[in-house]
Amino acid sequence: MVQMVKAVLLDRLWARMNERGDFPILSQSLRSTVAAMTNDDYDFTELVKVVLSDFALTQKVLRLANSAMYMAFGGNITTVTRALMVLGMDAVGHLVVGLKIVDHFHHSAPRRIDAKLELNRTMLSGCVARKLTERGDLRAGEEAVVCTLMRQVGKLLVVFYLEPEWDQIRRECDQGTAEDDACIDVLGVTFAEIGQDVATRWRLPEAIREGMGEYDPAGNEPRQVQWLRAITNYSTEVARVLTIAGLTDEAREEHIAELAQHYGRALNTDPETLVQMSLALAREEADDGVMREIVELRANADAIAREALDPEARISAGVEDLRALPPGSPLQTALTLATETVLAGLGFARTIVFVRRGANMFEAQRGFGPQVEGHLDTLSFSAAFQPDVFHLAIANSVGIFIENARDPKMLSRLPAWYRARLDDARAFVLLPVAHPGEPPVALLYGDWLLSQEPRRILPKEMSALNELAHELARFFSASPAKARV
Template sequence: MVQMVKAVLLDRLWARMNERGDFPLLSQSLRTTVAAMTNDDYDFSALVKVVLSDFALTQKVLRLANSAMYMAFGGNITTVTRALMVLGMDAVGHLVVGLKIVDHFHHSAPRRIDAKLELNRTMLSGCVARKLTEHGDLRAGEEAVVCTLMRQVGKLLVVFYLEPEWDQIRRELEEGSSDDEACLDVLGVTFEELGLEAATRWRLPDTIRAGMRKFDPADKEPRDVQWLRAITNYSTEVARVLTTPGLSDEMRETHIAELAQHYGRALSTDADVLVQMSLALAREEAEDGVMREIVELRANADAIAREALDPEARIAAGVEDLRALPADSALSTALTLATETVLAGLGFARSVVFVRQGANMFEAQHGFGPHMGQVLPKLSFSAAFQPDVFHLAIANKVGIFIENARDAKILARLPSWYRSSFDDTRAFVLLPVGTPGVEPVALMYGDWLMSQEPRRISQKEMSALNDLAQQLARFFTHAPQTV
């Protein structure tokens, strides 16, 4: 009976959250991310698409991959695909989940000091978790950060979406009740139960749901679960101490020392080291310190654009990434890397790779850009010669740049299947993929839209693109021509 009452209450709460409109979008986004993480480890395309669908998120992932924290693992990383190859599917996937959760609440923040304080506490706890794990396994570290954020999601949901109930809870907290006591009294569930329900509805992995629970050293859980819980709970408690008003420096240090003694063994870290790390965070300038240590969650999205390499160098970096892949790597990995390099290198709106199927057809296999999931199945054409620019590129085995796709003479050379799908193109490039003396096995495409500023592709940039296409060709000799 109690479970039934709780289920009814949770459904009612979720309905009220959904009325705001933005919560369902977060839920769907997280489910898509988690689903992409469970794909074949050698097929990065699903997770790459999740990241590339959000420009700001793309910049944050690349900024992280090139930060001092991870420089030793990759160096100059210019594509999300390369970030995945260097940092791993799980590490980037968990990073994306954490970014999406915090960004959602950041952009939904009401103009209430208490709401902003709770969000800042959550972000600070993520900072502590990352600081604790920055020198260890990347995947485990990002997983620990997500657990830490999720432990406080229950409270954030109440603060942001259930304001009258939060006001009641806050009054009880001011009278001395604990978080769980106050939430249970007002809502009939605890903040932890709300967070776990969110994790379940977002289909987060079992490890996340286990790691976000309360830490108890007496629990007989696996060591990795206990470690996650220790990170999660220690980080949450430290953030609470650091943001509690009215505490003297001495009182703050005493509280943190007690926490370090309690969690030090589970974290395999000396208590004094934990104390010094935590106090160092307190000494930093509040906003700058927090923002820097939580992977610049609110960093300016165009920071990467300002620091980016020139197009020729970005494409050359992609060529080097392809060259570094073993020739027997999965074809899908090479296609994803090459397609994203074309997109990122020249700031195209869309990029597609057509792969030859047998002797008769070229079919789109990978693509990035808006609505690409809907368009991709419609993109195919016969290998038999037609008087259009696609077959001209294939026949000449050299890249072609069309500067004005709206010109009447060019329009006459664009096939109907292309015009019906890409009627907003300003300019595009075609790059045949193959070896000398052999019919091309693929054709790469990238475009700028009418909504973008007009520009041209220089001779050096075209040369770099042709190098990319040639480097991609070697992966077809070790793999089937279907993906």
């Protein structure tokens, strides 16, 4: 049963990522990188091609290869081929994997403070891992950085691609639930299990997958695996401690000292040295690096959090996200973005988008929440007129809000298919999606349940919802009969 829940969640997560359109590109790129790294004939050509195919990535590889950390190994490296010759295939390959992962998330959710903070915390942990290994073997060092980043990929994927579920996990954690327990409550799996699945799908080397695991001082794993896990776990924990809001300097140093005592032996480093290194890195980053951005984000957190809680602002941000999608973006991507925006913007329990098929039917194509996923194929209605609220909505040019779906007068206006499937709704909104002067091509639905506190949709919020529906319409063909998912 547990394995079934895990499989369903992971399949849903990967489907959601694929809908966004950018994740499959990252997956293929990482597989190509790993394949080039594991080429037994030591031909640099394929890995050079991978790096040179991305100008920004090329510059980052060369910049890091010429940094103070690697200067003793080469100096004045101006080509990727030279970097490979000096630093080695594995070191550059792992470096490329790490940069691609960070870049992907960096460009995925620029507006959300929680996503930015989680990504910066991950990047900071990578900085700690690189600092810990800078005097050792380059290959092992970059491998440790990738392990450290991958340990947190599961969490990043939930933050970036399952926003409603992430919000629920955060609420449980705020109430004192341990993060792993909250994750299991909401998703049925832990962040670590998601990360391991990702590593498998990306075909990362076994050493990476092993190094992502939990560190156990009494474990009987090979020494290299224990070392990788110690770096990965220590770096992740240090980054967490360094970014806890409101922690005094004394308390922060005390926490890091405890971590240094626990991991010092496995890392072959004196605990005091570990503490000083970690604190020194935090000071360096505070001057010009990830920590500085975290501090700046924290400084603006209250204002951003207020905006995030303001429904109009959240919906408007979703409108901007729709506008930012490049021409030719898949309709699936726009539908997912719109339904997530409606769900998160107003704190709805469920959202569904019905798409017009031909001239006769509206069929549910995307949805989130209880009684939705897995049941979309049972939610549809004919476009032919019926005296119910759904047909009132598709005949309207703007959205309508039903404040009390349990009112006897309203119950008579609810279609039978709706009462059979969604009979626990307290209130709901219907937003027609249409080109000017044409019949609707879709209908957005969102509801609050009887178990939720009653509330209303304010005029400014409805205005933002109508703007979202208007923006969504441009992703459909001008004629509803041509709309395809």
